[in-house]
Amino acid sequence: MPRTRKARLRVAKADPWSVMKVSFLLSIALGICTVVAVAVLWMVLDAIGVFSTVGDTIMGATGSGTDGGFDLESFLSLPRVLTFTSLIAVIDVVLATALATLAAFLYNLSAGFVGGVELTLAEDE
Template structure:
């Protein structure tokens, strides 16, 4: 392989990054729902509220802090940052590969035919 077109590498890496971002958001949503159904947030929230409460206040409310919309918003922001970085790094990798392939001739592939 003597050259990788950076434009096509950018398009493919962007599409793969979008798919990975969607999978991440769906996986976090499913995991949050399972943990909420098991009562994890209420149990840990009660412990945190009890540990942080003072005589005049009720303590930190972990359940409202880790609500589904807030968690999905944070996950979406991380997924968008990941999409931008993965696309940029893949495109930069294509440019670097093209520069190094110009010096050494690229990667040689040997294909064999099954009989």
């Protein structure tokens, strides 16, 4: 019968620099995934005709005899949507990196008072 070895460890400090680097890389990956997901979603919605159908309805509702109305298809074009998504992704990268680094500083402060988070690690032999 295998014996399990256990060790109780305490995370007493999180290095803010390493937390910042890891959170930056994970935020970049999440930002790239967001842009790709929005591009795929836009292409699927365009392929099934959602923008043209909704655009025709809006154009009919907002148009008059001389004016064509609001053109949803030109407003929600792929370059415009991807530009907006990229801007949001960049803001998200900056905010997530800053918040994770701030969280590391706050964890270090609170770990000084209460001792940190205790973990029990097990190793099968």
